[in-house]
Amino acid sequence: MASTHAPGPAGLLTCAGLGKRFGAHAAVTDLDLTLQPGEFVCLLGPSGCGKSTLLRLIAGFETPSTGTIRLGGADITADPPHRRPVNMMFQSYALFPHLSVAANLAYGLSGLGRAARQARVDDLLRLVRLDGFGPRRPDTLSGGQRQRVALARALARAPQVLLLDEPLGALDRALREETQGELRALQRRLGTSFIVVTHDPAEALALADRIGVMEGGRLVQIGDGASLYERPANRFVAGLLGDVNLIPGRVRDRDPGGLTRLDTALGPLRARGAAAGEGVIALRPERIALSRAPSGDGPDLPGQVVETTYLGDRVRLRVRLADGTAWRVSAPTDAEAPAVGETVHLSYPPERAWLMPAAG
Amino acid sequence: MRALDRIALTCGLGFLYAPILILVIYSFNASALVTVWGGFSTRWYGVLVADVPLREAAGISLVVALASAALATVFGTLAALALDRGGRFAGRRVFLGLIYAPLVMPEVITGLSLLLLFVGFGLDRGLLTLVVAHATLGLGFVAVIVGARLRGLDRSLEEAAADLGAAPARVFATVTLPLIAPSLAAAFLLAFTLSLDDLVIASFVSGPGATTLPMRLYSQVRLGVNPEINAASTLLVGTVTAIVLTASWLTGRKGSA
Numbered sequence: 001m002a003s004t005h006a007p008g009p010a011g012l013l014t015c016a017g018l019g020k021r022f023g024a025h026a027a028v029t030d031l032d033l034t035l036q037p038g039e040f041v042c043l044l045g046p047s048g049c050g051k052s053t054l055l056r057l058i059a060g061f062e063t064p065s066t067g068t069i070r071l072g073g074a075d076i077t078a079d080p081p082h083r084r085p086v087n088m089m090f091q092s093y094a095l096f097p098h099l100s101v102a103a104n105l106a107y108g109l110s111g112l113g114r115a116a117r118q119a120r121v122d123d124l125l126r127l128v129r130l131d132g133f134g135p136r137r138p139d140t141l142s143g144g145q146r147q148r149v150a151l152a153r154a155l156a157r158a159p160q161v162l163l164l165d166e167p168l169g170a171l172d173r174a175l176r177e178e179t180q181g182e183l184r185a186l187q188r189r190l191g192t193s194f195i196v197v198t199h200d201p202a203e204a205l206a207l208a209d210r211i212g213v214m215e216g217g218r219l220v221q222i223g224d225g226a227s228l229y230e231r232p233a234n235r236f237v238a239g240l241l242g243d244v245n246l247i248p249g250r251v252r253d254r255d256p257g258g259l260t261r262l263d264t265a266l267g268p269l270r271a272r273g274a275a276a277g278e279g280v281i282a283l284r285p286e287r288i289a290l291s292r293a294p295s296g297d298g299p300d301l302p303g304q305v306v307e308t309t310y311l312g313d314r315v316r317l318r319v320r321l322a323d324g325t326a327w328r329v330s331a332p333t334d335a336e337a338p339a340v341g342e343t344v345h346l347s348y349p350p351e352r353a354w355l356m357p358a359a360g
Numbered sequence: 361m362r363a364l365d366r367i368a369l370t371c372g373l374g375f376l377y378a379p380i381l382i383l384v385i386y387s388f389n390a391s392a393l394v395t396v397w398g399g400f401s402t403r404w405y406g407v408l409v410a411d412v413p414l415r416e417a418a419g420i421s422l423v424v425a426l427a428s429a430a431l432a433t434v435f436g437t438l439a440a441l442a443l444d445r446g447g448r449f450a451g452r453r454v455f456l457g458l459i460y461a462p463l464v465m466p467e468v469i470t471g472l473s474l475l476l477l478f479v480g481f482g483l484d485r486g487l488l489t490l491v492v493a494h495a496t497l498g499l500g501f502v503a504v505i506v507g508a509r510l511r512g513l514d515r516s517l518e519e520a521a522a523d524l525g526a527a528p529a530r531v532f533a534t535v536t537l538p539l540i541a542p543s544l545a546a547a548f549l550l551a552f553t554l555s556l557d558d559l560v561i562a563s564f565v566s567g568p569g570a571t572t573l574p575m576r577l578y579s580q581v582r583l584g585v586n587p588e589i590n591a592a593s594t595l596l597v598g599t600v601t602a603i604v605l606t607a608s609w610l611t612g613r614k615g616s617a
Binding site: 059060061080081082087088090091092094096097098107108110111153154156157 | 514516517519520521522523524525526527528534535538539
C-alpha cells in the first residue's frame, strides 16, 4: 500500500460542503473530505475545532445543516446510525456494563446464527489478544484491555469505514506508543479505512497516511505528514506540527532559482512558496545552521545566545537577533554548543524555509 | 462537643421514633387496655388474624398499591423519558415544573380535585378510582427518580448500540432499560408505599366495598383504640420500613455497573 493517495474525486467516503450549526455556533463549516479505500486519515486539531462533530456527522449521530455524505456512491446523509455501514469506537469506549465482553462483541452480530456469532466473537477476541476474556465483565478489565474490547466491538460488523474518537486518549504514555503501532498494523492487515480524531500531533504523524488539520470548524489543510510539516498552509498548521520560527516580511520578487525574496526586519531573506504582499516565513529550528564565524552559504544573521537546553540528542537554543526577536535553534550535540551570552552566526538553506500568506 | 452532639442526636431520633416504638411495644401488651401494661403477649396478633374486615381491607390496600404502583411506574417512566430525551419541545420547562407539583400539593387538595374529576366523569367511586388516584400520586415521584437516573446515564452507550445496528426499540430494550432497571424498581416500591400509607386521598375517592387498611384502622380508632390497632399498625410500619430500605438500597447502588 502506498503511503499517500492522490485524493481522487471518487473515494470511498465523500463529504461535500458539510456544515453543522448548533444554534448560533458553527461547529463544522463547508467541509470537503474524500477518503480512499484502505486509507488511514487523522483529524487533528485542538478541542472545539469541530473534529468530533465531523465524526458524529459521519456516524449519523448528528444531522448536517448543509452538505452531503456519500459512502461507496450512495447518499447516506439522511440514514439513521443503525443503517450506516460505518462503526465508531467511542472515546469513553461505551462498553455495555451489564453485558460480558463476549456479549458486548456479539451485540452487533444479531443477524448471524448462534454458531457463526460465537465463531466471530472468538476471532475478534484473538484479533485483540483477549482470548479467554469472553465471560468477564468490562469493569473487571484494565484500561488497555477495555480499549481493545471497544476496538474489537467496533470492528465486529466489518465496517467499510471505522471512526475512532481519541482511541488512545485514556491510555498512559508508554501504553499509548505501543498501541499506536498495533493500531497501525491492524489497519494495514484488515484494509479497513480508518478516520481517527486526535489532538496529539505526534500521534497523528505516527498513525496516518494523511492528516487533516481542523481549526474553527474548517478543514484548513490535508496532506501527508511531511507536506504539512514542510509546507504548512498557515501559522496555525505550522505551529501545531512542531516548533517553528515565524519571520514576517513583504514580498519583493522571485530570484532566478524560483525562490521568493522578502524584505524583513532582518534584511532581505529568501524562502520557497508564494505569497502576495505580506508574507510569513516558517523556519523549523533544526534547519538553522549555527556557527561561530559567518559562513558562506545563505544569509548571515548574527545573534546572541540567551538560553541553552541540553536534551540528549539535540541542544535547544534561543538566540536573540538584531531585530530583537528570539529564534529557536535546534543544534546537534556532536559539536560543542555555544554558551549563553556568546555571539553566534545563524544561517539556513533558503529552499528549506517556507513562505505562507500573512493572513490566517 | 462530642457529648453534646450525641445528646442532640438522641433527642432528635427519640422525638421521631419514640411514638412508633411505644406503639410497637404496646402491640405486645397482654392487657385489653391500651395504656396499662399487662405483661408480654402476642394475643392481639391472633385477634388481628381472626379479624375478617381488617384482613379484607389489607387485601384491598395491597391490590390497590400493586396496581397503582405499576401504573405510576409505566407513566412516570414515560414522562421522565419525554422530559430527558424529547429535546427542547415547547412547554418542556412547564412540564418539568408540573411533575413536581403533586409532590408538594396538600393531599386534601389532590383528593378533593380527583373527587370532583371522578364525579364530573360520572365514575362510580370504588377500586378503580382508588387505583387511578394513587397512580397520579405516585407518578411524580417515579418521574423524578427515573429522571435522575436517565440524566446520569452515559448517552454514548445508547449511541454505541445504535452504531452497532440496533433500531431504537432494541436500543431501549437491551441497553436503556437494563441500565435504569434499579431506579425503576426503587420508584415502583416508593409508589407502592405511598399508596399503602395514604388515608386522605383514599377517603375522598374510595367508595363502598373499597375500604383500604388505613381507612379501616382510622375508623376503628374513632371507636376507641385497642391493642389490635397497635398490632396492625406495627405490621404496616414493618412492611413500609422494609420497602423503603430496599428502595434506597436500589437507588444507592451504582447502577449495575
